[in-house]
Amino acid sequence: MRRMSRIVIDPVTRIEGHLRVELSPEKLKTSTGEWDVVKEAYCSGTLFRGWETILRGRDPRDAWIITQRICGVCPAPHAEASIQAIEAAFNVTPTPVAVLIRNVLHGAYYIYDHIIHSYILLGPELGVVCKYPPMVPPALGKEGVSKLGIGSSYVGALEIQRKANEIVAIWGGKFPHHQSEYPGGMAVRPTEDRIASSLARMFEIWRWVAETMVKDFYNLLEANEKVGEAVSSLLDINFRGLQDVGASTGNFLSYGLFPDHENYDDWLSVLDSPSKRSSALIHAGAWDGSSKPLDISKIAEYVRYSWYDNESGLNPKDEDAPKPDKNKSEAYSWLKAPRYDGKVYEVGPLARMLNTYGTRWKIPIRNPVTGEDHGYFEYEVLNPKGSVIDRLAARVALTILTSQKVFEWLLELKSYTNQKVTNYRNVPKEGEGFGLWDAPRGGLLHYIKVKDHKIANYQCVVPSTWNLSPRDDFGQPGPVETALEGTWLPNLSVPEICNAIYPEKDVDLSALGLGAMSWGDALAAALTPLGLAELNIERLNGQIYNTSLTLMVVRSFDPCIACAVHVVR
Template identity: 75%
Template sequence: MSNVVIDPVTRIEGHLRVEMHTKTLETSTGKWTVVDKAYCSGTMFRGIEIILKGRDPRDAWIITQRICGVCPAPHAEASMQAIEAAFDVKPTPLAILVRNILHGAYYIYDHIIHTYLLIGPELGVLAKYPPMVPPALGKEGIAKLNLGSSYAQALDIQRKANEIVAMWGGKFPHHQTEYPGGMAVKPTADKIAKTLSKMTEIWSWVANVMVRDFTKILEANERIGEAVSAILDVDFRGLQDLGASTGNFLSYGLFPDHENYDDWLSILYSPGYRKSALIQAGAWDGERKAFDLKKIEEYVKYSWYDNASGLHPSEEDLPKPNKEKSDAYSWLKAPRYDKKVYEVGPLARMINTFGMKWKIPITNPVTGEDFGYFEYEVQNPQGSVIDRVAARVAMTLLIANKMFDWLEEAKSYLGEKVTVKKDKVREREGFGLWEAPRGALLHYIKVRDYKIDRYQAVVPSTWNFSPRDDFGQAGAAEKALEGTWLPEMSVAEICDAIYPEKDIDLSPLGISKVVSWGEALTPALKQLGLARLNIEKVNGNEYNTTLALLVIRSFDPCIACAVHVLRC
């Protein structure tokens, strides 16, 4: 069969190539092309660990932010915690609160961006939901057809969340106000009031628009499942049967309790859960288990490195690139937990904290008005596209709720000490375990003669988009792509196959015509030069990779982070 290649994958950070080896699925309705095996390749080498060697340890958190322009804040925090562990210094309760506020706003920004701009277009098209389709017809399309209304609003709301990050971080991206042992910014009544004002608007949008939009996608999901089942003559429930991976989920925890930081630090030394944190740690493999730092190893059999394979991050040396290595196909390494493939990200966080059923209150934090709950039960225990989207929406609401608690707490700390200073150390090591929006983030620092001797960053997309390991196990995303349908149909044709009825009234645009969903999308796609959107040509055949891209984007890949100076 054919090998279908997407290179590069767009709407992500960094350079990702996905090669899909196909097979034929033969049913009563015909012969269909599906993915047999997938191979994910990070195609650019970067060397942040090399850059850090020999530098002052206190510089690491600033430099590692440059790993990524999308998620610099999590790298700063993971690095800061590694430095603090090496320096044996604990931040003050106020500093932890301020960090939570800064990173909470950052999280809201990032999850909105992903839900609407990165994966949202495919969701809006497949679910026949105009508000999440990009506003291809501009302001007129928004006003008259509701085309892209939520998409456009998301741009404005994420900007307001970013303004909060800049308020507490000095700027964004690459904030400047953290410091080992604390923060270089103090809360003031004015800063808290401005943050509350912005958060009030953000919370309202998340509760009333983001939750509603996801509900609409979920309602359309059954129709998608019925249509695909009929076309292929298979049992396909919907997006919960798209993108299933291993069912193993790893979380380091997120947003520590400022009054119980010892619980947060405990898993650096012994297995645990960080139960006092907003998001807890854990290693779910069908049941929740304590996270054990010692069980992490990185394998490089199929990676372009000559380093030893199967080492713990604290044992790894600087990367030794070798692009000519036999059988290797990626700059990403293959992290494994207890020698198994684990998925990381919002779904892993929610499952390890709340299990398979989530219930998040929707109560206006200013007026107290009760709107009930955001309730969700994981649709596929192996993970899926719809479950990963649900987890991002749930986390956005959860953090938006919590931001008001942190800001209220900060009021009681006005004038308190925000930083504990510590002299440099000659020789020590430390880990920072944090969660980037895309998943579990580890930074390790080894200090010798007051300088950085070794540094490692094991990042979310290294977990999710890893190549195969020494045991032949496919990475989480590689596994999730298996079985994905690659239709020989355009996007418009797929839409008309799912929604054949003619019920889109174009009269608001001055066109006296009622058309199908696919017909309505066609002129918008042509106007943008996207008539053959997501089509890959192989040996004279054309394969639509929209469903495969949904799987890939459900993990929110950040390959710039995953492979860490460009090598020519």
Template identity: 30%
Template sequence: MKKIVIDPITRIEGHLRAEVEVDENGIVKEAYVSGQLFRGIEIILQNRDPRDAGLLAGRVCGVCTNSHFRGAINAVENAYSLSIPENAKIIRDLMSMALFIQDHVVHFYQLHLLDFVDVLSVLKANPKETTKEAHKYCQKPFRNSNTHYEAVLEKLQNFIDAGRLGPFNSGYWGHSDYKLSSEQNLILLSHYFEALQFQTKISKAIAIFGGKTPHPQSLVVGGITSVADMLNPQRLNDFIFVIKEASDFINRAYLPDMKLLAIAYKDEIKSKSGKTAGNFLSVGGYPINKEMKLFSGGVIFEQDFSNIQEFDADKIKEEVQRAWYSDDEKQEPFYTDLNDDGTLKTKNKDDKYSWIKAPRYDGKTMETGPVARLFISYLNNNTAINSFVDEFLKETSLKLEDFNSTVGRNCARAIESQYICEYIFKLVSNLIQNIKYYDTNTWDKYNFSELEKDASGYIFLEVPRGVLLHSINIENSKIKNYQIIAPTTWNATPKNSDGIRGAYEEALVGIKIADTSKPLEVLKVLHSFDPCLACAVHIIDAKGKSLGEYKVLN
């Protein structure tokens, strides 16, 4: 057996390490995935005013800011049994939906695309043939012209001539796992550049109701503070305009690119590369009307599509036997270091090797995220998504179970983005209807001093990467304990004492690495989950002592 260590894994949020053991044929036989920095936001929240929980929890991550902000606010409201106006619910959902769209597009193009696109191969592309290729996946491809592709080639050549490849530097160019033609590579790379502009525009949609982004400021216990923007026709129009532009890019670039990818990598999909154990979890949410939600909730075990069980929060348990925490009830940080050779301690079943805790649902590791939502919503006959899934499957000749794969996760995100864009206009319409009939309330007044001094509450939310839990325990009007289980906590869970692999580790086992010095296949699998390890380490020194000095070299 040979061990391959990748640390740090780049193009993700946070610090992730992977160690895989491969046999003489390059087949991964075992995998260990480790979060390398301590996540201490729960400790920082202790003894704080519950009304400040959102502002602090929103700093868990620089990407998922709105998700954690909202989770904390909802948890406090649930603890005190506070209701909020319907307009506040809609605006919170509009901000969340815009974040889904932004997150999915940025994930594929800026964080994952280079696992599929051989940048240097692009220079061999024929612009005229590229325009023809693009029409295979869309009737009206995005910015599909000879002059546009010539401009992209010129930009890339300028990078190379200047010796500054920037984000395209140090890639595994020429790797045998790259399967796209030069023209297909050019299509996707051109959309990489377009997506850089896309993310700045979609951020405006979040900021319209959030005040700013990242780290919006308009969410407060009791509702939303952005009533002036809600009542301003120009601001509403600005929001709609941004979403229309986003929808155009998704339908003419992002989704066609996924069709291209699914067809080009069909053999890999059918081989189940990147497949997990088939345990999927979704809590559902985001009402479209009284009868329908954007996502359905439920649980699937071992990919048994005929038996979708109801979600039961009481079946969740979080363990730490193989995570760097003490094994007692306090679960305090307890780092046991690495081996002398710098590898993770994984030889024994009680070795600790990650800062990520080990959540289990009914004793099982779960995959959460776009694939889980797609499976559970589709199989529950959620009409908000079914027609979009059916169309994609028909055009790519795939089956539903094929989404449980590396490429399949990307396809699920694109489909999700497509139907979110479709239904976000319905939410805007609901908001306008309320305003039309003089319902302009966005915050319900309450007296904090009159609330119970001791309370507890929690909230489960579907966010771009999957299921998010925020749980709060309030004592004497201060936060006593706080707990967060993020989507990446579910997907990147260590084995724990039960020896069961989490989704990341399970997806790695069985893949074939063509060149162990260039483990592109490992990166491709892990990136497909959109890892977010930013909920990591927060080190403070109350006495003002210097903890370390660093110098950035140019």
């Protein structure tokens, strides 16, 4: 199937774990010349781990603590998916106050994660391509930030995400790897001090999100039109902008997020029958142009192109421990290929927004405590198959939503300070259960089977297994492999691309003694002293390829490969 000449990016940086991406280029001929684009892409998870095997034979109550160590970026979602799987196996439901505390803890975590991704992991490419200095890393140092605004939002994001993590620590004991959840409830109570400390931080977080994050997104959206016009002219193609970069399959899967503490039965309904978890803040669903109820029996993992000797096409509850086979001839990844109803589905923030709000969003930006009003965050999905800009828009929308709901949950906790926090249960001799949660990167599934009071089987199907999957038994590429097809591979450096898009000498660096420059020359002045003049350049057969746009596509899915592969020899 493989082994033609390929452009290789290994490893992809600014992500958790080890990801290799291979690209087969082809020529696109237009009236302005020949241009290289991606014909086919192959995503390889090259990390080799063993969590499902490690958990076997242990006390079931250990699982939610141990599975947090799968990832240092997204430990909290693993804890929540695991604790819900354990609760299903124990036949116990958390108390209403515990659900509220969990929503606060995980809501703060979500704010941190979406800000970090938007500004630190994906933001640099967006800032460079869209000529938007606040989101460019502060390559010209403190002077560049203070005098030119280069990296001002980037730096602000680092500070504000810390405030969100402090809230996680207030309720979880520490971050990462919080310690306060327990099957049936929490090991921490709502106190006036915890509530007040969290509210104080939320005031700062909410204002930054409302005033900086929203403004930055709208500025990028406006600049995106210029990008579309410039690239259309340069390549002589119909290119609207970043909505035409990174389109995948048009299928989107969400497990739901933030259950209603007064209607937890609705949250649990998906374990027995198809459900949309419609009382939760974010709904479950399978979107293929409209949202259908989530049916977990339709989830299966395929391994034809994965380094496993396991049976292919099984639901997680029917899977055995991983059986590695590194010599498998067709395989190219440690990731499996999850599919829903036999089709390729994308998971992540855009999947959550589509399954909850459809394609048009109007989110009030209003402080629930002070009444401070910043109008609405309004957005209509620009590409029904997904895109770089649509995924970013979804993260911004979810950060606004979550920031406001954390306020409401904190205020509601005031009436629960003397309520029972945990429904205790002894470890059953036998039991099994699913935990279904949405990590920031997308749908996260944990499955546990208990036998003789110990873990007999444990499975994780995580967001990046969905998004970064290899081809399946039917030859269908994964979501990111699909999204990379057709992406432009310029034979130019980053400064040269930027000069082609923005030839005007309108970047005033006189405050740093450099005078007026074009955007590309300004970037060159910043990158060259750092040894980054050939940023994102890869070589094949003596030719250079700039992979900035392909990396932007990959990073728009917020990869976490540490989560995606779990094997031990």
